[in-house]
Amino acid sequence: MKKTTVIGAFLLLGISLHAQDYKKWTIRECVDYALENNISIKQSELDSNLAEIDKNQAVMNFLPNLTANTSYNINTGSNINPATNQFENQTFKSVSGGVSSGVNLFSGLQNWKNLQRSKLNIIANQYQLDKMKDDISIFVANAFVQILFNKEQLKVLQAQNKITKENLNRTQELVNAGSLPQGDLLEIKATDATQNQQIIAAENDLFISKVGLAQLLQIEDYQSFDVAEEDYGILSDEILHKDASVIIAKAKEELNDIKIAELNYEIAQKDLELTRTNYYPTISAFMGYNTRWSSTNTNFITGEDIPFIEQLYTFDGTSLGIQLNVPIFNRLTTRNNVKRSQVNVERSKYLLEQANLDLESTVYQAYNDAKSAKLAFEAAKQTVEARQLAYEYAEERYTVGLSNAFDFNQSSIQYENAQSDLVRSKYEYIFKLKVLEFYFGIPIDQIN
Template sequence: MKKSIIIALLLCGIIGYSQEKKWTLLECVNHALENNISIEQSELDVDLADINKSQSLSNFLPTLNANGSYGINTGANINPATNQFENNTFRSASGAINSGVNIFSGLANWKTLQRAKINKIAAEYRLDKMKDDISLFVANSFLQILFNREQLKVLVAQNAVTKENIGNTEQLVEAGVLPQGDLLELKATDATQLQQIIAAENALFISKLGLAQTLQLEDYEIFDISDEDYGLIASEILDKRPTEIVEKAKEEVNDVKIAQTNFELAEKDLELARTSYYPTLSGFLGYNTRWASTQVNPFTGEDISFVDQLYLFDGTSVGIQLNVPIFNRFTTRNNVKRNKVEVERSKFLLEQAKIDLESTVYQAYNDAKNSKKSYEAALQTEEARKLAFEYAKERYDVGLSNAFDFNQSRTAFENAQSDVIRTKYDYIFKIKVLEFYFGLPITDLN
C-alpha cells in the first residue's frame, strides 16, 4: 500500500511537471534547430560534401590492385606458363598486382579538390540559411500565440464588462428607467462576444498546435509557451541608416553567400571542362606470376613445384602511358560552351541576389518604421475610444443614452483594443526581422 502511494505521487509529479512546462522562445528555436527534418537533411548534405572533399584528396594517391585466377582446362588450350598449345587436361593459376599513378591530367584533380572545398562551404551556407528560416518561422509562430492569447484576454475582459452591464440594465429595466429592448440588445452582445471568445480560443489552440508540430512534439494538448508579459523591444535598429543595414546583411545573411559560392562552383566546372583539352600522362607498375600443373623440368623430368613455378614464370611491368585527345565529336567543346553559359547564369543570379537582399532590407526597414507608427497611432486611438466608452457608459447608466449608441461606443473601443494588440506584435516581429538582417539574435524579445 505504501509503495502504491509513493508511485502514485511520483506519477502525479511527472504529470504535473509536464503540464507546467512553459516553452520560451529560445527553447522553441533551439529545439527546432535540433529536431527539424529539413535541417537534418541539410546536415546530411554537409556530410556528403565533406565526403566528396575527402574523395578529391584521395584522387592524388596512386591506385593499387591485385587479382588472381584458377582454372581447369581440358582439350587444346594454351598453357599459361609456356604459352604453348597443349591437348591435355591441366590446372592453372595466375596472380598479379598493379599500381598506377596520375602524372598529369590538365590539373583536373587539383581543380576537383578546389571545387569540393567550395561545395562544402556552399552546403554549410545552405544549412545556415535553413536554420535562419526555421528560426524566423518559429519566432513568428511564437508571436502569433502571444497575439492570440492577449486577444483572448481582451475578449474575456470585454465580456465580463458586458455581463456587468446586463446586471445593471436589468435593475434599470425593472425600475422602468430603461426599456426592455436595451436589455435584449446587451444579451445579444453577450452572445456575440461568447462566439468571439470561442473563435479566439480555437485560434489560440491552432497556433499552439502549429508550433508544436514544427517542434515535432507529440503532446500537443499540453504544449504552451511561457506566461511572460512581453513588452515592446528596443528599436535602436531604426536609428541606423538602411545602407548600413544592407552592408551588414551581406555579411550575415546567407542568400548572397550561397549565390556567390554557386558562381564560384560554376567557374570551377568550366575549368574542369577545359581540362579535357589536355593530354593525360600516367605511370604504371605491375608484377604477375603464373602456375600450371603439367610443367616438367627438362633436365630432371620431374614436375616443377608450385613455388618454383611462381619464381620461374613471374614478371614485372613498368612504364608510362600518354593519351592525347584528338577528336571526340566536339564533346569537350560543347561541354565548355555549356559551362560558360552556366557561369553567366550564376553571375546574373549573384547580382540578382544582391539586388533582392538590398530591396528586402529596405522593405523591412520601411515596414518596421511604419509598424511602429501604426502601433503608436493605435495606442492613441485606444485611449480616445476608452474615454469615449467611459463617457457613453456613464450616460447609459443614468438613462441618458440607449443601448444601440452604447454598443456602438463599446464596439469601437473593442476594435481599438484589438488593433493595439495586432500592431504591437506586428511591430515586434518586423523589428526582429530587421535586427536579423543586422546579425542580432532573433530569440531575444526583452
C-alpha cells in the first residue's frame, strides 16, 4: 500500500510538471509578468524611491540641526589651559565638550521652493515609470501578436502541404495508370518540396518569436514557452469611427509623454526660482553650550584639585545669537547660474511644444495606419475568396485532364500566397488597431 502511494505521488508530480511545461500564456499574463519582472521598470522604481527620499530631506531642512562635540587632550610645553584660559608651561590633561544648534530663519524661501521642487520630481518620476510600463506593454503585445501570426502562418502552410500531398498521391495513381505524364508528377513533387522548406522556415520563425517574447519576460525555458491561441477573428473597429482630433485630445490626457514634458517645464521654472534665492541675504540663529576640565585646576584656598564634575559646572558657558550673511560679490556666479536656469526653462518650454507636436503626429500616423490596415485586411479577404474559387476551378480541370500540373500548381501557389497575405494583414490590423486604442486610453492587453 505504501509503495502504491509513493508511485501515485510521483505520477501526480509528473503530471503537474508536465502541465507546467506546457503552460499557455495569455497576453494579460505576459504583460503582468513583464511589468513585475522587467529590470528597467525596477530601476525606474528605484528612481521614484530616491525622489521620495529627496522630498523627505526637503521637509527635514526646515528643522534646526543639533550637534555635539567633545575632545580629550594631553598638552606639553606652553599651552592655554582651556579652563582658566592661562598659559601653562607644564604637562596637563584637558577635556572639552559642547552642544550647539542652528536654524535657518530666512534664505530667500529656499527650503520652501526646494520642497515644492521635490514634490514635482516625485510626480515626474511616477509619470516616467508609468510611461516605461506602457512602452513595455506595447513591446510585449507586439511580440505576442507576432507569435500568433507565425502560428497561423504555419497552419496555413501545413494545410496547403496536406492538400499537395493528397494531389501527389492522386497524381501518382494517374501516372501509374498512364492517364497523366511523368512531368506532372515531378511538378507536384517539386511543389511539395518547396512547401516543406517553407514549413521548416515557418517553424523556425515561430520558435524565434517565442524566444523573443520569453527573453522580454526574462523566462529562460524557451523550449516549453508558448502562448494561448485564442480566436481574434472578430475585431471591433469602433475607434476608427472617431475623429482623429478626438483621439489626440484623449491621448494628451491619457499618455504620460505630455505630462512628463509639462512637469519638466515646471521643474525648470522651480530651479530658476531656487537659483534666484542666492541673491538674498541669509539669516540664521544659533545656540550653544560648552564646558571644560583640566587636570591642573586647583582650589586656591585648599590647594586641592577641583573635582571633574565640579569643573564641568564651574567652567561651562552658553552662547546665543543671530547671524546675517549678505552676498556682495561672488564673481557673478549667481548671475550666470540664473542665466543658465533661464536657458533651461526655455529649453523645457520648447520640449513641451515638441512633445505636443510629436504626439499629434504619432496619433495621426497610428490612425491612418489602422485605417489602411483595415482596408488591406478586407482586400485580403476578398482576394482569398477569389483565389479559392480559382484554385477549386483549376483543381477540377486538372482532375479531368483539361490542364497540366504546372498551371494547377500556379493556381495553388497563388491561393497559398493569398492566405499568407490574409494572415499577415489580419495580425497587422490587430496590432495597429490596438496601438490606436492604446492612445485612446484602452489597455494594450485587451484584444477582442
